[in-house]
Amino acid sequence: MSTQELIRQFDPGQDNLLNILHALQNTHPQNYLTEEALEETARYLKMTKAAVFGVAGYYSMFSLKPRGRHVIRICISPVCEIMKVNSMIPVIEGVLGIKTGETTNDGLFTLETAECLGQCQEAPSMMINDKVFNNLSEEKIREVITRIRSKKS
Amino acid sequence: MIQETRIVLKNAGKIDPENIDDYLKAGGYEGLRKALSMRPVEVIDELLEAGLRGRGGAGFSTGMKQRFTSESCLRCPQRYVVVNADEGEPGTFKDRVIMEQDPHLYLEGTIIAAWAIQATKGYIYLRGEYTDSIKKTKKAIEDAYERGYLGKNIMGSDFSFDVEIRLGAGSYLCGEELTMLESLEGKRGTPRIKPPFPAEKGLFSMPTLVNNVETLANAPLILSKGKAWYQGIGTKRSHGTKIFTISGQVNKPGHYELPMGVTLEDLIGLAGGMRGGRPFKAALLGGAAGTFVDSSMLKERMTYDNLKEKGATLGSGAVIIMAAEDSVEQILHNCLRFFRHESCGKCVPCRTGTTILVKRSEQLLSGHSDRKTLVQQMLRESEMMAATSLCPLGQSPILPLKSAARYFLEH
Numbered sequence: 343m344s345t346q347e348l349i350r351q352f353d354p355g356q357d358n359l360l361n362i363l364h365a366l367q368n369t370h371p372q373n374y375l376t377e378e379a380l381e382e383t384a385r386y387l388k389m390t391k392a393a394v395f396g397v398a399g400y401y402s403m404f405s406l407k408p409r410g411r412h413v414i415r416i417c418i419s420p421v422c423e424i425m426k427v428n429s430m431i432p433v434i435e436g437v438l439g440i441k442t443g444e445t446t447n448d449g450l451f452t453l454e455t456a457e458c459l460g461q462c463q464e465a466p467s468m469m470i471n472d473k474v475f476n477n478l479s480e481e482k483i484r485e486v487i488t489r490i491r492s493k494k495s
Numbered sequence: 496m497i498q499e500t501r502i503v504l505k506n507a508g509k510i511d512p513e514n515i516d517d518y519l520k521a522g523g524y525e526g527l528r529k530a531l532s533m534r535p536v537e538v539i540d541e542l543l544e545a546g547l548r549g550r551g552g553a554g555f556s557t558g559m560k561q562r563f564t565s566e567s568c569l570r571c572p573q574r575y576v577v578v579n580a581d582e583g584e585p586g587t588f589k590d591r592v593i594m595e596q597d598p599h600l601y602l603e604g605t606i607i608a609a610w611a612i613q614a615t616k617g618y619i620y621l622r623g624e625y626t627d628s629i630k631k632t633k634k635a636i637e638d639a640y641e642r643g644y645l646g647k648n649i650m651g652s653d654f655s656f657d658v659e660i661r662l663g664a665g666s667y668l669c670g671e672e673l674t675m676l677e678s679l680e681g682k683r684g685t686p687r688i689k690p691p692f693p694a695e696k697g698l699f700s701m702p703t704l705v706n707n708v709e710t711l712a713n714a715p716l717i718l719s720k721g722k723a724w725y726q727g728i729g730t731k732r733s734h735g736t737k738i739f740t741i742s743g744q745v746n747k748p749g750h751y752e753l754p755m756g757v758t759l760e761d762l763i764g765l766a767g768g769m770r771g772g773r774p775f776k777a778a779l780l781g782g783a784a785g786t787f788v789d790s791s792m793l794k795e796r797m798t799y800d801n802l803k804e805k806g807a808t809l810g811s812g813a814v815i816i817m818a819a820e821d822s823v824e825q826i827l828h829n830c831l832r833f834f835r836h837e838s839c840g841k842c843v844p845c846r847t848g849t850t851i852l853v854k855r856s857e858q859l860l861s862g863h864s865d866r867k868t869l870v871q872q873m874l875r876e877s878e879m880m881a882a883t884s885l886c887p888l889g890q891s892p893i894l895p896l897k898s899a900a901r902y903f904l905e906h
């Protein structure tokens with residue numbers, strides 16, 4: 343589906359802006375909002391480009407820069423901290439070979455932090471794209487990442 | 496030992512949340528049927544007299560809010576119901592449980608609220624990360640349309656109501672009702688100045704009712720079983736139940752629905768006791784915008800009013816348990832860091848205040864020589880922020896800070 347077709351599935355009301363941005367970002371293999379997509383959205387909703395870019399840049403789930411195919415967002419809020427997420431982050435960084443905020447060279451993963459994902463009953467927690475992974479341990483992290491890597495090749 | 500009282504969660508885990516027939520068999524949409532047989536003001540009076548209070552954190556009377564919304568701007572061509580499903584307070588996941596396990600219940604509550612205030616359009620502002628809640632809610636809406644609980648002439652009446660989902664995008668501040676309305680209008684999520692309240696001038700400047708998922712999930716039960724039944728649950732001043740989400744250092748973290756007025760000790764017991772028998776140190780009640788308490792509060796009743804009198808909060812129902820090995824300073828620092836991250840930067844006291852507080856809490860962590868003065872400074876700064884910030888977010892850091900100081904830091 344082209345960007346235009348995707349956008350036109352929504353009613354052209356400004357209240358649909360966030361829904362459209364989610365759809366655009368989720369269908370881009372690099373999990374981000376391209377300039378062209380944002381311009382197209384602005385035209386469709388009859389908003390200024392500045393307003394649409396302003397919104398896209400404001401919300402933490404949106405990215406204006408290319409990211410990996412799999413965006414890992416690990417929770418650093420209080421419960422996950424109590425449940426020792428601080429010792430999990432170096433593990434993920436090690437397995438991926440990148441620092442938080444970076445993307446792997448093969449374009450497969452981006453690592454980000456997030457605030458409470460609402461999964462505190464099984465903290466520490468992370469999301470990879472729209473999937474939740476709870477009760478993180480060193481083992482589990484290795485396993486999940488290895489599984490995604492092997493699917494690719 | 497104390498038992499759960501499941502009313503809002505009565506179907507949770509027992510019915511297929513994606514099968515409307517399951518919901519109907521469990522008495523679903525009976526509350527709506529009852530509501531539609533009453534006049535809208537009677538529905539409002541029923542909720543008002545039942546004593547239902549908002550479960551989003553502030554504990555405001557739901558009936559009152561509906562009355563204000565239904566009586567304001569009578570010439571306005573439209574009024575809206577907005578469901579606050581943007582659950583973002585750290586340690587809170589009660590709305591997620593309702594949405595994942597019994598989505599029709601809060602949808603039914605939403606339709607009842609719409610009838611009460613005579614709204615014909617509603618939006619569910621749902622947290623973007625809650626993939627499963629989104630999926631279940633979508634399915635519930637589809638099925639409700641198909642069976643005539645949404646759309647034109649609901650259940651054969653002359654009442655029509657449409658509802659749509661709008662996704663949040665990772666901003667805690669958008670959980671604040673006026674900010675949510677800005678976000679729904681396709682703008683950046685920065686707060687509006689209160690007043691006017693949403694009841695007077697809400698979404699697209701029309702009278703708007705904003706209610707939390709758990710609040711709305713209570714409405715069908717109150718209507719189908721009656722206010723007297725509801726008043727019989729809880730304490731004299733706090734009726735009904737609350738879904739508490741208990742996390743951290745307990746053996747069985749999770750969601751527990753209990754009558755208003757249980758104690759913190761009861762909750763920990765219900766959650767399987769302290770993890771591996773560790774000694775209790777502190778609880779953070781209500782999330783980051785919440786309050787720390789120590790063991791002297793273990794036997795206090797958890798109601799909006801009692802906790803308020805003791806300088807604590809019930810808030811969203813988050814109960815984060817810390818053990819002897821955990822550091823209150825560290826978790827306080829985490830809360831302050833959270834506010835710095837979520838501050839929208841629109842006003843100076845909050846933008847610079849949150850940064851300063853994080854810096855000072857780092858000094859506290861690294862073992863500052865004059866702890867007492869440092870804590871006093873932080874308290875003064877957070878008081879200043881509370882007095883001069885534009886919106887409730889800037890007024891929040893004082894909550895964990897003051898309570899941490901009172902129970903822990905000043906010793």
Ligand SMILES: Cc1cc2nc3c(=O)[nH]c(=O)nc-3n(C[C@H](O)[C@H](O)[C@H](O)COP(=O)(O)O)c2cc1C
Nearest residue numbers: 549550551579581582583670671672706707710887
């Ligand atoms: C910073 C901030 C975040 C909030 N987040 C939420 C939230 O995630 N969910 C919620 O229901 N209410 C949240 N609230 C409270 C809402 O502003 C509002 O009081 C609530 O939606 C009213 O619904 P109720 O009366 O049913 O509780 C938040 C408030 C503030 C100040």
Ligand code: SF4
Nearest residue numbers: 840841842845886889
């Ligand atoms: S208090 Fe903070 S979050 Fe609220 S408007 Fe000011 S800067 Fe924004």
Ligand code: FES
Nearest residue numbers: 417422459461462
């Ligand atoms: S604090 Fe990490 S999921 Fe809630």
